Structure formats: structure tokens, C-alpha cells
Amino acid sequence: MRRIKLRSRMTGIFIIITGSVTLLCAAIIWFSYNEPEQRKDWEFESDQSALQNSIDDESISIPGFESIKIPSEQTVVSSPFYNPQSNSCYFEITVFLSDTNEMIYQSKLITPGQKLYRIELMRTLTEGEYAAVIQYKTFSIEDFSVLNGANLPVTLIVE
Numbered sequence: 001m002r003r004i005k006l007r008s009r010m011t012g013i014f015i016i017i018t019g020s021v022t023l024l025c026a027a028i029i030w031f032s033y034n035e036p037e038q039r040k041d042w043e044f045e046s047d048q049s050a051l052q053n054s055i056d057d058e059s060i061s062i063p064g065f066e067s068i069k070i071p072s073e074q075t076v077v078s079s080p081f082y083n084p085q086s087n088s089c090y091f092e093i094t095v096f097l098s099d100t101n102e103m104i105y106q107s108k109l110i111t112p113g114q115k116l117y118r119i120e121l122m123r124t125l126t127e128g129e130y131a132a133v134i135q136y137k138t139f140s141i142e143d144f145s146v147l148n149g150a151n152l153p154v155t156l157i158v159e
Contacts, residue, residue, distance in 0.1 A: 060087055060138055060147065060148060061086055061087055062152070063081070064152050065152070066154070066155065067154065067155040067156075067157055068080060068155070068156055068157065069157045069158075069159060070121075070156060070159075071158070072124070072125060072127045072158045072159060074121075075121045075122075075124055076118060076119070077119060077121065078117065079116040079117060079119040081115070081119070082114065082115035083110040083111060084113070086112070087112045087138075088112060089140060089147055090109040090110060090111060090112075090138065090139040090140075090141060091109070092106070092110070092137040092138075093105070093106070093107040093135070093137075094107070094134075094135040094137070095133070095134055095135075095154075096133045097130055097131070098130075098131035098132055099131060104123065105120075105121050106122075109139065125156070125158045127158050130156040130158065131155060131156075132153070133151050133153055133154070134151070136149050136151075
């Protein structure tokens with residue numbers, strides 16, 4: 001009897017350890033697989049960690065970028081866009097080409113702490129550099145009222 005109980009405990013411990021190791025390995029593989037892909041097709045240089053807009057003693061952090069690199073002839077690309085966790089508002093991010101005022105991307109509402117890993121552009125872009133504007137619209141979490149926003153210039157480098 002005693003051997004059967006000991007064997008059952010050992011089997012249980014073995015199953016728990018094996019399951020934990022398997023989950024850990026799966027997480028490492030998943031993060032290793034996805035992270036290089038994000039850097040490969042959408043690179044960006046930050047000109048500042050965040051621009052601060054004041055709203056009634058609160059502030060909204062808005063990420064800024066000097067340049068963003070994307071692959072040519074692709075509509076689904078990795079994204080540097082996010083809404084900082086410290087914000088207490090929703091973001092809507094729109095990218096316009098400066099010369100034509102053409103919208104090439106618009107997000108849905110982005111919650112605080114949310115990152116957009118992959119986005120779909122409205123059309124492909126050919127190789128070259130494009131002057132663009134990232135428009136941040138911000139909305140109250142409580143009632144969706146419009147808050148301060150920002151229009152930040154950026155250079156799209158399409159390779």
C-alpha cells in the first residue's frame with residue numbers, strides 16, 4: 001500500500017514538473033519567434049520617450065518617433081504604436097501622408113497599456129521616404145468625450 005501511495009505522489013509531481021517545463025519552453029519559443037519578426041519589418045527611431053499633454057492636473061503620454069521603417073509592397077506590417085500604461089484615456093492613431101493628406105492607417109480605440117503588434121495599411125507603399133503625420137486622438141475612458149490630442153511629424157522609410 002505504501003509503495004502505491006509513494007508511486008502515485010511521484011507520478012503527480014512528475015506530471016506537474018513536466019507540465020511547467022513544457023509551458024515555460026512554449027512561452028520562450030513563442031516570444032523568440034515573434035520578437036525578431038517585429039523588428040525585421042518595422043523599425044523606428046524615437047525622438048522622445050513621450051510627449052506630455054496636460055489635462056486637468058492629469059497628463060497624457062504620447063509616444064513620438066523621428067522615423068519609422070516599413071517594408072515596401074506590403075499592407076500588413078509590424079507596428080511601434082502603443083498607448084502607455086500610465087494614460088487614463090483611449091487612443092485612436094491615424095497616419096497621414098503629408099504631401100497628399102492621404103490616410104494610410106487608422107486604428108480602433110487603443111486601451112492604456114495596449115500595443116499594436118501588427119497593423120494593416122490601407123495600401124502598399126513603394127520604396128522611398130515619405131513625410132507623414134501621426135495623429136493621436138484621445139478619448140475619456142468614462143464617457144468617450146474628446147480630450148487633447150497631438151499631430152506629430154514622422155518620416156516613413158519604405159525599403
